[in-house]
Amino acid sequence: MKRTLIGRTPELIGETVRLSGWVHNRRDHGKLIFIDLHDRTGTIQMVVIPDKLAAYNAAKEIRNEYVIEAEGLVKKRPGSQKKEDSATGEVELEVSDISVVSQVEGELPFDVSKRDLDLNVPTLLDNRHLTLRNKKVNDIFKVYSELLKSYGETLRSEGFMEIKTPKILSAATEGGANFFKIKYFKREAYLAQSPQFYKQAGVGAFERVFEIGPVFRAEPHYTTRHVNEYVSLDAEMGFINSFEDVMKELEKTVKKMVKDVEKNCAGILAEYESEISLVDDFPRLKLTEALEILKREYGKEMMGIDIDPEGERLIGEWAKKNYDSDFIFLTHYPKSARPFYTMPSSDPQYTESFDLIFKGVELVTGGQRIHNYQQLVANIKKHKLKPDDYKSYLDVFRIGMPPHGGWGMGSERFVQKILGLANIKEAILFPRDVKRLDP
16 A cells, blocks of 8 residues: 555545654553654554554554554544644544554653753754654754745745855955865865855856855854854845845845745744744844944943944844834944955945844845955955955956845844744754764
8 A cells, every 4th residue: 555644644534544654652541552653744643452453462562753654544533623733633543554664772862752852952962863853843944944945936036046156165255264274185275154256256147146055164152143064045136236235135035034934834933932023124223323222222332343242132122122123234334344345335444234133133244245356456455365365256356247245144043033942053953063063
């Protein structure tokens, strides 16, 4: 008999089917054995009765997380008037035959069938293969998948083409020291800190491009918002009039992503008690204005023209209080806080750049780029870097580039803040930080 997915069983009441999946939970009530079985489409309760002796004896040996196959009759669940929390809660399977495909070796370290896993982050990640089977943990990555899908679909609808750029580079993209140096045959190379150089090259060929891909930052952070490898959602667009065009495109994209998650993951958002406040226009502040607000309303004074994580959190609170918005743009960062390719403002101590703050955390960094070759060479020198080290990058600008700009968005940080996760590592399948290379 061909396998039936659990999600289809409500359509098959009165029919005999074969199901395959993982044992979520086994319960014995008197002489009856109840097994909750789940596959990628949902969960179903199965009932094994003593009259089916072979199946009953086999069921007595089954434990949580076993992979099994079962045949039986799909029946309306007694007392079920409406769909329950699981995808197939209104039906059950009366088992006629059951077999073990794969069993658990040894004892499980904890009961993964619980709704909430009361585990610290190291234990959660050390046992990642198991914790990913917990429904609430598993649901994190359904939200993540929806965000990635929405991002790609939205940008394609706006005329962007998806590209894939190299992650082994001859020069560190952002300069500085936060890069991983690797041995590349007889040469030194670097893991990409961003796809910045190549997505700008993409503008020169395709005008509008985006990428979903990994980036690497050699930063020795021990925070709940940083990791050393993450998936960045990047985009770059040509023929802009100013960085306002970039912010408008980003705002449209972010709004669509949020709305798609709210539509297609409503149950998960409810499970996490997640609410996201979208307004017609995201509020915007120059960074200097934000610093004045922090000083005036929160008594927080920054050293120089800069903002720290606490300042971002407070500005997020201010935006929520004054605009009922979970998003706020901070613009015109100083040139000392932005890479050499960032377009200077009319006041040259500032740049045509922005950060998008979401629920008090920096989510996106972007801005307009320098497109003039001579200006770019001069700016490289101003940042005390050597133009010769960026020859292949500069070659793009020798042959003519339109005014352009773009952004980079931390995908896992977006998931973290949507669901209110305490640590960004919870939003990554297998995170990499200063101490973790396994599993």
